[in-house]
Amino acid sequence: MFSRLRGDFPILDARIGKSPLSYLDSGATSQKPQCVIDTFVEYYQQRNSAVHRGAHSLAVEATDAFENGRIAVAGLVGGDAEQVCWTKNATEALNIVALGIDRASHGFGGEAAERFALSPADSIVITEMEHHANLVPWQQLAASTGAQLRWLPVTDAGELDLSRLTDIVDETTKVLAFTHVSNVLGTVNPVQRLVARAREVGAYVVLDACQSVPHMPVDFTDLDVDFAAFSAHKALGPTGLGVLWGRPGLLDALPPVLTGGSMITSVSMEESGFMPAPQRFEAGTQPVAEVAAFATAVGYLAEVGLEEIFDHERQLARILLDGIAEIPGIRVLGDAETRIGTVAFDVDGVHAHDVGQYLDSQGVAVRVGHHCAQPLHRRFGVTASTRASTYLYNNAEDCRRFLSALAEVRPFFGVAAEGA
Missing domain, CATH: 3.90.1150.10 (Aspartate Aminotransferase, domain 1)
Incomplete structure (x- = not known):
């Protein structure tokens, strides 16, 4: 085959x-397979329009393509379409989580502050094998909040050294962020064991799935993670498109960090209200052609298996x-x-x-x-x-x-x- x-x-x-x-x-x-390329071109030839706000036929067709892409991705990684938020790339998706926690830590939103706020008494845990996209944002969050940044080391075999897992991920840990698969070593990490420890201490789990979603079956709901990020371009799709996946209650509580049009409920000269996820994190004009093409890529991956x-x-x-x-x-x-x-x-x-x-x-x-x-x-x-x-x-x-x-x-x- x-x-x-x-x-x-x-x-x-x-x-x-x-x-x-x-x-x-x-x-x-x-x-990219030809079918993905064709979908991208066909969108601009036949359906190009702004999504959500238009009442004319092209706008309806574009919105359908946009939202059907969300449904396709949810089918690929588990959960519901409302858990799929479009971003520019996985790096932006991971930054949205880290910066959202940072905003909560500095008093933005009552519920958000209660759920996500970090202090110098807390710790964030990553691993020594992280891509910079899942390392630098947490360094910045630690610097901003005073939280301690810790990491799980790597063995000579290129696997995570979990011999001190219970010491490193302890009762102070509020975030455990790690890669599902190393982009350098190809190592598939033991997600279940890491998540189990996070649950024991009440930490949120953030999964970098850039190197796993394109290459193996992945179900974020079954893995029991809180947030996950991956990109379309590594999975047969176009560049300029990423996915932030999250638990519904957590996504709705996380403060948005990109604000403007398309993500608000009401705006006055004094204040604004924000929509629930996924639109909460999708300010501005959206990459509709990229989403349509990625939906075709997802279908291709599903057909191959x-x-x-x-x-x-x-x-x-x-x-x-x-x-x-x-x-x-x-x-x-x-x-x-x-x-x-x-x-x-x-x-x-x-x-x-x-x-x-x-x-x-x-x-x-x-x-x-x-x-x-x-x-x-x-x-x-x-x-x-x-x-x-x-x-x-x-x-x-x-x-x-x-x-x-x-x-x-x-x-x-x-x-x-x-x-x-």
Whole structure:
């Protein structure tokens, strides 16, 4: 099945110089099937209009497409459509939660202050493997409120070290924010165990699901999280669109941080009232074409099957890991048992950017740098790494071409087999 899917993605027919493209950078952004591209174009050709406020036919059709996208996403990740709030990206979604808590901590809204307020007596817990999008907002919240910022460390195997979980997540903890899947290591974290501890101490759980929703079955309701964030562009959808998912009561209590049109109930010259979620967090003109296209992407993923995608990627990860193990001078970062098809590594004697450029010359697209996870790279003693990340359109031939090119990197740069 997966071999025939490649034909749905027109960009995979591209050539890099004289080489066919092997795209192994889906952890950064996924490619788009033709049906998603067609939906995006068709919206502007036939249905383009502002949503919610218009009474004419185009406005009704645009609103239907917009709200049907919400329904589609709810079907993908669990819960009701009212729990799906559109944002520009997952980074904005996570900031909305952190900044909303910050506003509550500084006295905005009676119920919000009671439910969310933080003080210097409280703590926020994250992990050492977080993407900066789920780290920097919590640093800023801690600095603003005086709350203590703590983190769960990472083992040599690239898994969370939970040996001190009960000490780090304690009765002072008000927020536990962590990634479902590491964007560097591919590690799938034990959500149930972490949520269980949060429930014991009454902490809110914020889940970064950017690297899990596109690659495996995910149900936020079953996972029992309070807030979750992910982006469309990593899940076959367009850029410029993210999702904030939350529990209904919590979303309605969380203070909005983006205000203006489309999210108010009434406005006077002295004060304004805000709508309940999801419109509460959707100020201004909305990305309707992006939502319509993402709904098509969600349907595509459902048709293929997320469990099948997860199994397919694990097979590709095994090919990558076994192949890299045969190449001298390469260290894989982490070796988690439960993972998606993402592998990051360090090439002895060759900078990650040089590795990436050489692979690109052979038609292999990978990611290089710190992948917005500098603390995790410091944990493994490197400033940068090269990352190959697979998706449903990749196959064993992509892996073979990658491994063949990777084996040539150190000889190409004149690095001796025994070391730099």
